[in-house]
Amino acid sequence: MPELPEVDALGSYLRERTASRIVVAAHVAQIGALKTFSPPLDDTVGRGVAGVERFGKWLAIGLGPRGEVDPDAAEIHLVLHLAKAGWLRWREEMPPATSPKGRPMGRAAGPVALRLWFDDGSGFDLTEAGTRKRLAVHVVADPAEIPAVASLGFDPVREMSADALGTALRSRNQQVKGALRDQNLVAGIGNAYSDEILHAARMSPFTLTRSLGDDDVARLAAAVTEVLDAAVAQAAGRPAADLKDAKRRGMAVHGRAGQPCPVCGDVVREVSFADRSLQYCATCQTGGTPLADRRMSRLLR
Numbered sequence: 001m002p003e004l005p006e007v008d009a010l011g012s013y014l015r016e017r018t019a020s021r022i023v024v025a026a027h028v029a030q031i032g033a034l035k036t037f038s039p040p041l042d043d044t045v046g047r048g049v050a051g052v053e054r055f056g057k058w059l060a061i062g063l064g065p066r067g068e069v070d071p072d073a074a075e076i077h078l079v080l081h082l083a084k085a086g087w088l089r090w091r092e093e094m095p096p097a098t099s100p101k102g103r104p105m106g107r108a109a110g111p112v113a114l115r116l117w118f119d120d121g122s123g124f125d126l127t128e129a130g131t132r133k134r135l136a137v138h139v140v141a142d143p144a145e146i147p148a149v150a151s152l153g154f155d156p157v158r159e160m161s162a163d164a165l166g167t168a169l170r171s172r173n174q175q176v177k178g179a180l181r182d183q184n185l186v187a188g189i190g191n192a193y194s195d196e197i198l199h200a201a202r203m204s205p206f207t208l209t210r211s212l213g214d215d216d217v218a219r220l221a222a223a224v225t226e227v228l229d230a231a232v233a234q235a236a237g238r239p240a241a242d243l244k245d246a247k248r249r250g251m252a253v254h255g256r257a258g259q260p261c262p263v264c265g266d267v268v269r270e271v272s273f274a275d276r277s278l279q280y281c282a283t284c285q286t287g288g289t290p291l292a293d294r295r296m297s298r299l300l301r
């Protein structure tokens with residue numbers, strides 16, 4: 001799943017390529033992906049790209065009068081959430097938007113959810129792999145009309161402070177792993193970077209947030225900044241197609257169960273849940289004691 005660093009880099013990439021481009025066609029290939037009906041998607045046609053903004057893991061493409069490159073000039077926004085398996089495929093040369101007889105060509109085969117064409121022949125496909133379709137596209141006058149955007153917590157890159165993090169995490173008593181992933185508390189961190197942040201902070205994913213002392217919060221805040229800044233720097237300037245792989249390469253524990261921890265050499269362990277898993281290093285994070293993995297215990301019983 002793309003998280004803050006990848007979405008941020010994708011936003012920059014789009015901002016560069018689409019500045020002052022005019023939308024000439026937009027088609028939804030997976031009808032379920034479009035979550036709004038008013039204004040209609042066709043209202044994007046004829047407008048220019050005024051700016052691209054990121055909200056947590058959401059991207060908003062602002063569209064306004066032609067030739068005005070200023071996010072404040074946006075009249076409507078195409079707001080995207082890529083969910084778990086969605087991505088944006090940029091194309092310098094799009095296939096034609098209409099057939100020679102003028103029929104729309106939007107019904108692309110395969111995993112394409114939505115296509116957008118610009119006036120210079122470029123454009124993009126929003127794609128989503130897998131059978132569970134979660135990718136979401138909203139057309140709104142203001143991104144804050146989308147409840148999930150309006151309720152986002154603070155941005156851990158733009159607004160980071162130990163105070164903000166401490167307040168957000170302690171607002172409820174829960175496991176720190178879940179709290180870091182809760183978009184209403186901290187916007188943009190998902191399963192992968194929360195594993196990495198907790199490893200960098202040498203903290204157990206199961207630590208309860210109200211048990212965190214000020215020193216713990218400060219350590220965690222430093223780890224958030226260290227991990228996200230490095231990931232943002234690594235992702236910046238990469239073409240959209242490279243971003244997913246770039247994310248994998250930089251990981252210390254996430255997705256690396258069974259491999260050695262790059263810090264201490266202990267084996268990276270895993271805890272599995274119904275629909276996801278977390279990875280951690282027992283030596284670095286839990287005083288050497290492996291965390292209980294209910295799935296493993298069940299299998300061994």
Ligand SMILES: [Zn+2]
Binds near residue numbers: 264284
């Ligand atoms: Zn370690």
